[in-house]
Amino acid sequence: MRTGSEPTTARSALRARFWLSVWGLVWATFGTVVFALVGQPGWAAACGVLWLVVSVDLAVILHHIHQGPHWQPGRQIPPYTPPEHHDR
Template sequence: MRLMRTGDEPLHARSPLRMRLWLAAWGLLWTLGGAVAFAAAGRPGWAAACAVLAALTFADLVFVIRHLRQGPHYQPGRNVPPYAPVAGRRRGRPR
């Protein structure tokens, strides 16, 4: 099956970031619950493993939220040379 390109893919492209956000949140809940349950059951090794996984899942969650807040970005192809940023449009710099 051959997919037809319409030429407006950057405008209508779908990002899996929202799905990754919910999967990371779900994983964070399960790993935190596992850490608490294993700690209560007297299994410190398994509790530590779940805590490490929870920390990694939390870091992923932070990165996904950061990418979502940045908004859409134009993704040029390999043939497009880099361009100079527009002067005066940087964050944190007074206009």
Template sequence: MRTGSEPVTARSPLRMRLWLSLWGVAWTLFGVVAFSLADRPGWAAACGVLLAVTAADFAVILHRMHQGSRFQPGRDVPPFEPDHGDGRTRRPWTKTP
């Protein structure tokens, strides 16, 4: 749903986030292997935690990309209404003064 305030040609940063998360997965995996071979279990564990975080980020990005560009929230999520110029936003579930 368009609110009217975003540009028509706006693009999603998901592809950039996908490549950055892949880069993070590669480096953290390298860190886990390198620190394990160097007998540094603390650093290997730290890289393992970062690997889990970057892998979860990668999964979320893939999920969002598979939702498609026309994904809209369900009926229980009210639409965002832009600022009407007086500095306040009017929400459809509240009464107008």
């Protein structure tokens, strides 16, 4: 619901989220490989799970980026009036 108080030019920081996810993916991959080579299977598994979470997040971010901008009501569209609550 629009309240009229949100900025008209607000955008999600998808590009920043993309690069932070890439950074996390690199470190999670590095951690998984290093801990597996050193013989720390618990830490390697933890980094592997983190790698999986970051990969899913990256896929969602890319999906949102490829969707493109969505229509947002302009200044000529008034904000919705809040629903009235009736006390009974």
